[in-house]
Amino acid sequence: MAIVNRKIVLASRPEGMVSESDFRLEEEEVRELEDGEVLLHTLYLSVDPYMRGRMSDRKSYADPVGIGEVMTGEIVTRVEQSRNAKYQAGDVVAARLGWQEYAISDGAGLRKIDPSSAPISTALNVLGMIGATAYFGLLDVCKAKEGDTVVVSGAAGAVGSVVGQIAKIKGCRVVGTTGSDEKLKWITEELGFDAGINYKTSESLIKDLARHCPDGINCYFDNVGGPVTDAVFPLLALNSHIAICGQISMYNATKAELGPRFLWNLIPNRATIKGFLVFDYYDRFPEAMKDLTEWLLSGKIKYQENVIEGLENAPKAFIGLFHGENTGKQLVHVSD
């Protein structure tokens, strides 16, 4: 009996806030494998803010998803059938094969996962792109070192929560901004952040940040942009570094938002701002994975997952990212 694949495709390019109607669930029969191929059955898929960019046809670092094409994204998946000598049925691998239940691969871009060392979902989180983004963004772009004051926006998000914990491991003072008191409690009481600010209830982000960063801000890891980021610039320390990892507050904007001009702040502080993509660090991933695995297994890095059940709910899980519904990593559980 033929296997039927269910997949989520891009139905339309969103104008402004993405909605469920921008996606469509489709079914198709899975074809027979050819030599060298494997059939993969998705276990978990990851939804991440960067995917909003792929839904637009704006020029960017990667081609946009075409209308009718499967939504792009990382998955953890299991080999169901194999005609590739490197893989056998039952192997668990991480791949970038998008929002679908089944996929055929020639093996390119697959990464084997050892289910006995850590839960397989961590391959989409601390032990995957999320962890590497936090690691290189903080240590290479922000150049965080012992004694620095590090501010991270989106601190209870997947990347932000790892950034803060690595910064603590490295001996930094860490202040996070987040969008609820519950998240604030998690980052300060569970993850060890020195302080946190709920940007939705803060009466003055600058005053609150200044209070928590009495020596100024040496490193700012930005996932969010907008008013939180505006408040950082007047508080920069000498030779400070700002990593622009994401700007989630902008991704659904329909026109250029205005904010206070701040570039003059960079001159007296000789501050550096750099936009970065984790893909540029691909060659150095093993270095990050070695440290992150050690920290995860020794309990120095903790994580939280929001898991939504069922491929058909991937759009809802994705849209929730823009409403701050997730604490930690947002995942979709597709099959056991």
Added chain:
Amino acid sequence: MAIVNRKIVLASRPEGMVSESDFRLEEEEVRELEDGEVLLHTLYLSVDPYMRGRMSDRKSYADPVGIGEVMTGEIVTRVEQSRNAKYQAGDVVAARLGWQEYAISDGAGLRKIDPSSAPISTALNVLGMIGATAYFGLLDVCKAKEGDTVVVSGAAGAVGSVVGQIAKIKGCRVVGTTGSDEKLKWITEELGFDAGINYKTSESLIKDLARHCPDGINCYFDNVGGPVTDAVFPLLALNSHIAICGQISMYNATKAELGPRFLWNLIPNRATIKGFLVFDYYDRFPEAMKDLTEWLLSGKIKYQENVIEGLENAPKAFIGLFHGENTGKQLVHVSD
């Protein structure tokens, strides 16, 4: 007979646009020299946009000028009397001794100038802080290299005009923005810029820049800020570098101006923005001076001076900088 010094002191801290009433001319008798000291007679003084920052009491990289204190700044000056073995009457030196006719120095911070190699006023221009700012900002901060497209704002100003010419020497395509057709003509016809834009008459800075930078912008040297800089961000090339040298359009602002948020542009392009101060390159000045002297004497770098006569007119010369009255370097001729 005692020598009388005339000096321009800060009378009040300006709110918004600086005016002549923020300065006051004072006279005082010059005291006798002590051992090790020299009496200096100012020949030229330099007015530069950064001095606006020293008139405010806002925290910055240098202490503000106090009310009643001599306005800070670079001068070219001649030794009148010497009780210091390293200097003799007639020596010409560059110094940071401010807006006054006479000054006493113990020799610290003086830099001897050879009047036979180049006009002495170039020590306040191409062969001084101006040239070093252009040199390190373009080559070290912007990392300009052969084949790059370089955009410079304030292109007909003292720093900008040198930036563009160094970029041409290094084999870059160079586009300048400036505020008059006369300046535009100077940078393109005399200095060799590939193209220029009069930002005051451009109907679309983005379209004009895009037309002149068909492969995107690799390096942006910013003296100005504001709408010109806004137009650069959508046109950045991969791995581009932006040097924030000045933001003259902001210096007299009374409140934070708003502009379009642009940080998201940095991510796909992995762009870097860095604020810098030439003082951080002090140890490398000889390297810049060697190249700049060679380029100046061989005619590869040209310059233009706006010279206003008389110490009493220094405030007027300074204020003119913010109205774009200068083409090239603005100087005040104090004595022969």
